[in-house]
Amino acid sequence: MLLYICKRILGMIPVLWVIVTLTFFLIRLAPGGPFDQEKHIPPEILQNLEAKYHMNEPLYMQYAHYLGMLAHGDLGPSFRYENRTVNEIIFETFPVSAKVGGLGLLYALVIGVLAGLFAASRPNTVRDYIPMFFSLIGICLPSFVIGPLLMLLFAVKLQWVSVSGWEKPTDIILPAITLGTMYAAFFARLTRGGILDIIRQDFIRTAHAKGVRGWVIMLRHTLKGGILPAVSFLGPAAAAMLTGSLVVETIFNIPGLGRFFVQSALNRDYTLVMGCVLFVAVLIVVMNLLVDIAYAFLDPRVSYE
Amino acid sequence: MKRLFSLYLASGLLLAGLITTPAVGDTASHENFVLIGNGTEPKGLDPSLVTGVPESHILDNMFEGLTNRDPITLQPVPGVAESWSISEDNKTYTFHLRKNARWSDGVALTAEDFKWSFLRALSFQLASPYAYQLYPIKNAEAFNTQKIKDPTQVGIKVLDAHTLQLELERPTPYFLYITSFHTLYPTPRHVIEKHPDQEWTRAEYMVSNGAFKLAEWNLNQHIKIITNPMYWDHARIKIAGAYFYPIENADTEIRNFEAGSLHMTERVPSMKIPLFKREIAKSPNSYHPFKITPYLGTYFFRFNTKKPPLNDVRVRRALMLTVDRKMIVEHITLGGQIPSRAFTPPNTAGYTYPPTLPETVTEAEIKEARTLLAQAGFPEGKGFPKLDLLYNNGDDHKKICVSVQQMWRKNLGVEVGLLNQEWKVFLNSVHMGEYALARAGWIGDYPDPNTFLDMWVQNGGNNETFWSDPEYDRLIDLAAAALDPQARYGHFREAEKILLDKLPILPIYTYTKVGMISPKLKMLDEQGKKMEWTSNITQQIFLKYYTLVK
Numbered sequence: 001m002l003l004y005i006c007k008r009i010l011g012m013i014p015v016l017w018v019i020v021t022l023t024f025f026l027i028r029l030a031p032g033g034p035f036d037q038e039k040h041i042p043p044e045i046l047q048n049l050e051a052k053y054h055m056n057e058p059l060y061m062q063y064a065h066y067l068g069m070l071a072h073g074d075l076g077p078s079f080r081y082e083n084r085t086v087n088e089i090i091f092e093t094f095p096v097s098a099k100v101g102g103l104g105l106l107y108a109l110v111i112g113v114l115a116g117l118f119a120a121s122r123p124n125t126v127r128d129y130i131p132m133f134f135s136l137i138g139i140c141l142p143s144f145v146i147g148p149l150l151m152l153l154f155a156v157k158l159q160w161v162s163v164s165g166w167e168k169p170t171d172i173i174l175p176a177i178t179l180g181t182m183y184a185a186f187f188a189r190l191t192r193g194g195i196l197d198i199i200r201q202d203f204i205r206t207a208h209a210k211g212v213r214g215w216v217i218m219l220r221h222t223l224k225g226g227i228l229p230a231v232s233f234l235g236p237a238a239a240a241m242l243t244g245s246l247v248v249e250t251i252f253n254i255p256g257l258g259r260f261f262v263q264s265a266l267n268r269d270y271t272l273v274m275g276c277v278l279f280v281a282v283l284i285v286v287m288n289l290l291v292d293i294a295y296a297f298l299d300p301r302v303s304y305e
Numbered sequence: 306m307k308r309l310f311s312l313y314l315a316s317g318l319l320l321a322g323l324i325t326t327p328a329v330g331d332t333a334s335h336e337n338f339v340l341i342g343n344g345t346e347p348k349g350l351d352p353s354l355v356t357g358v359p360e361s362h363i364l365d366n367m368f369e370g371l372t373n374r375d376p377i378t379l380q381p382v383p384g385v386a387e388s389w390s391i392s393e394d395n396k397t398y399t400f401h402l403r404k405n406a407r408w409s410d411g412v413a414l415t416a417e418d419f420k421w422s423f424l425r426a427l428s429f430q431l432a433s434p435y436a437y438q439l440y441p442i443k444n445a446e447a448f449n450t451q452k453i454k455d456p457t458q459v460g461i462k463v464l465d466a467h468t469l470q471l472e473l474e475r476p477t478p479y480f481l482y483i484t485s486f487h488t489l490y491p492t493p494r495h496v497i498e499k500h501p502d503q504e505w506t507r508a509e510y511m512v513s514n515g516a517f518k519l520a521e522w523n524l525n526q527h528i529k530i531i532t533n534p535m536y537w538d539h540a541r542i543k544i545a546g547a548y549f550y551p552i553e554n555a556d557t558e559i560r561n562f563e564a565g566s567l568h569m570t571e572r573v574p575s576m577k578i579p580l581f582k583r584e585i586a587k588s589p590n591s592y593h594p595f596k597i598t599p600y601l602g603t604y605f606f607r608f609n610t611k612k613p614p615l616n617d618v619r620v621r622r623a624l625m626l627t628v629d630r631k632m633i634v635e636h637i638t639l640g641g642q643i644p645s646r647a648f649t650p651p652n653t654a655g656y657t658y659p660p661t662l663p664e665t666v667t668e669a670e671i672k673e674a675r676t677l678l679a680q681a682g683f684p685e686g687k688g689f690p691k692l693d694l695l696y697n698n699g700d701d702h703k704k705i706c707v708s709v710q711q712m713w714r715k716n717l718g719v720e721v722g723l724l725n726q727e728w729k730v731f732l733n734s735v736h737m738g739e740y741a742l743a744r745a746g747w748i749g750d751y752p753d754p755n756t757f758l759d760m761w762v763q764n765g766g767n768n769e770t771f772w773s774d775p776e777y778d779r780l781i782d783l784a785a786a787a788l789d790p791q792a793r794y795g796h797f798r799e800a801e802k803i804l805l806d807k808l809p810i811l812p813i814y815t816y817t818k819v820g821m822i823s824p825k826l827k828m829l830d831e832q833g834k835k836m837e838w839t840s841n842i843t844q845q846i847f848l849k850y851y852t853l854v855k
Contacts, residue, residue, distance in 0.1 A: 032729025040766030041434045044450040048432030082349030083503030163564045164557050166526050250554050255525035268729050
């Protein structure tokens, strides 16, 4: 197992290098640069600015310079946020996104898996149709609809929580629910599907034949195998949720990392774009590794020895 | 089963750990703080470096220049300088600084600080995009662009610790406004040298000299400023400070205002404007937070005058005549904008160019435009090449461009394409001259017609239309040298006449600012008497004069 993990971690390096290289050149291909603004900048000043950020050097030099910084774990200074480095921005904003995403994920898992179990316990009956109907709605409704609706109800009408912002501990609730709802719906459907697959297996029939009680079979045998599809989805879902969502963070004005993904590209904040992409890439690769490890525990057919 | 259980337990604990951590450190009371929706997250807080409006909203309250401004008329009032004298030829300004001027950490603020700050703002190393604000000072431009390297040749002289003399290139009537502009704020040498680059602008180090000082700066969350007891006019301040929230979503902002968690908003979603207008019409005598206030800026289109047939002034005039400005402001922008009758907004420092461009399109305009177009070789629009009208994402640009496209189709038979680009791509296209027609906006740097007119001289950095006229350039030069204000405005009028005859641009409307102002927010006049909140033409926020009522 340890050998397997080591191999996977080593395998990450070329993947990340390809991502870094592609991003580095792609973002520079886009027309316009970090210093373009509506009011004219005298050419002399523009030259000074470019020199300050090594942008007057040939592209391969800039690339070598960036890789050199990266090797030291330095993502460079942000072009847009003048007194912050990209490392600082990520360390300052990722915990915020991770808190919202973590709570959202917990909510999505609990609601989603329970609804899936509930639906799968009596397939093709009302007990199945009702949760699956709601999960379909959850998948279809985008967060920019759910978010403002929750805001109108709980913040403007009932005034239980603030409209937006990140000032009070309760400010996490609405964004987490908005973010988690779609994932809850996915988890519900994946759990239901996985469990229905397992229920038809011989070993479940054997357990029934032996006279084991229904809920014991469900918890001890069915759930363990049936939850596997949801677990595979957990990797990318966790990476996406923990790094924050642009839409949710903009609607609720949360100082998380998600807003920087799009904003940094629009600002042509080259270093911040690179930092965000790299950070998410690492997170996705790590989450997938964790999922694969979890598989070894959950599925007796999988072994990395 | 045991292993499975421990896995559940571990992940459960992990998630529980994530959520039980308090969401934010600061839950302090916002009592007596003004809560301001401030658009986007500031780029930085170095007054010598920043160029944006959100930044200046904050810095104008944290720093003070040699002069300050009246919060309503924007006329110069004493700032760090308690008095000043101007030489006969209007080229030498001598400022007498307050003896009790201090930085927020108690260190004395002297004339040397100003000299150091101005030279820093002009320095090659800082590469400030707004360094040109200092160009009225003698040799400032040459020093900034490295034509001279010796800082002692720049017209900044320290006569003694409390006297600063500035020598100008040429008389500059709006110079006392410039000395209260953020690029000319003093910056604390004793802090910057200890925390170089931009480190000094962090909340833990930052020192300023204005009515307020920085208390917290949480990225994309808020910036909190509190009163500065070292400020010479501290006794006047009635509020505890302010929070600036970077709220980019207009709907989120208005909901926050309605829930009482903002006193001022940066904008109003255009969907809401008709509703608010109806509410105001229904009860005109009661307070309504929706405010439309004048703003020193013009919305216009640029013509690329190198591109045929736009190189023909008859074509440009025909296109100008057939844009219904009134319809655009009344049915699209909705925010009380004023249809442009000239390029410089009316009453810019007392300068109003006589209304020249038609407000709306009548038969007369259509007839004239069609004749002009026929003379240019395109009778009824036949043979007119397909040109694109370039616009960027956001606001009402698309709606405006679509309606203008319609107007030209209907009135002239001319078919113009629409080309939408993302902001930075758009800027790049306009700067490189890769466009035929492009939307534009110009917000004046200072309340004076010069900021609207000197940009159209040959090779002017913001011209970008490839149009030039030697007579126009001569008039702008004459205005710059004129000592008599009336003669100066006379030259501007002659220049603007040329601009509106030759039309390298198509002015559409004068901007306004729409926003929400809480009834709790009031202002204090010079005598400290409460009055209603009042805006100024540059939409500057003067928290020094603000107060909150229950």
